[in-house]
Amino acid sequence: MSTELLKWAAEELADAGVASPRADAEALLAHVLGVDRGELRRQVVLGHEVPEDAAGTFSGLVSRRAAREPLQHLTGVAAFRHLELAVGPGVFVPRPETEEVAQVAIDEAAKVAGERADVVVVDLCTGTGAIALAVATEVPGARVHAVELDKDAHAWAERNVDAVSAAVVGTSSRSAAAPERVVRLVKGDARTALYGIDGRADVVVSNPPYVPSDAVPVDPEVAEHDPAVALYGLGPDGLEVPRGITDAAARLLRPGGLYVMEHAEVQAEAARAMVAAARDADGLPAFGDPETRKDLTGRPRMVVARRLGPERGPR
Secondary structure (H helix, E strand, O other), X not given: OHHHHHHHHHHHHHHOOOOOHHHHHHHHHHHHHOOOHHHHHHHHHHOOOOOHHHHHHHHHHHHHHHOOOOHHHHHOEEEEOOEEEEOOOOOOOOOOOHHHHHHHHHHHHHHHHOOOOOOEEEEEOOOOOHHHHHHHXXXXXXXXXXXXXXXXXXHHHHHHXXXXXXXXXXXXXXXXXXXXXXXXXXXXXXXXXXXXXXXXXXXXXXXXXXXXXXXXXXXXXXXXXXXXXXXXXXXXXXXXXHHHHHHHHHHHEXXXXXXXXXXXXXXXXXXXXXXXXXXXXXXXXXXXXXXEEEOOOOOEEXXXXXXXXXXXXXX
């Protein structure tokens, strides 16, 4: 029965244009049965029957996925590096490509941690909290600040920060109802938040909205389900919000601190120019020569630059 159900589901999803029909079918059935995909495959091999009520639930989810509702909305979770994050309507679903952006931030934070105890990392436009939580859990001891303005996204980030904090910190320092948070989550405008740590951040990382207003995404999962506030960066080039984020990074970073920001592959040149044009409070260049780095698929998807110091050179 499991084999027949999965075959039917994969065919339905393939006909609907879903890019990974078999994988999505397995993920949905594993979700319904409350097992991981490895256990599901074992049950399929052994010829286990799927209970009638579970089969009905599965059929309904397959229909919704065929209508191009995001898989992560149906299962309620999205994988990001080693984390499993709660997601749903109202928040941008983290993408595998962004894991490489997080890696750059993690590598820099770990390097600083090897040199001194106090490491400060800022994640602007945190969404689900994915990058901030990845840094906090992979660089123990890092002080991570995450900023999100949108109320729906902030609620999802708060849920994830609380869940990861409970798992990592446990109940050693506070009550079971309120474990110490591994990330300081701030509800506010990423362009103006965190004035209390100006010039003290070692890393500022961001996956801001950057899609131009006239560049509607092709995939229905993105165009119809990801919130517009998380997609569109405003301005004809989609970089109006990223410019504000870049100015905030210049304000927050210490001399020699690292800035990394995700962008679309067609924005690589424009993103470098944007960072090169950023100025400090004295009107001097804020960053050294920006560089473009590639994501896991080999596409140019992030700009990286170091904050210049008072002597106008990175330290």
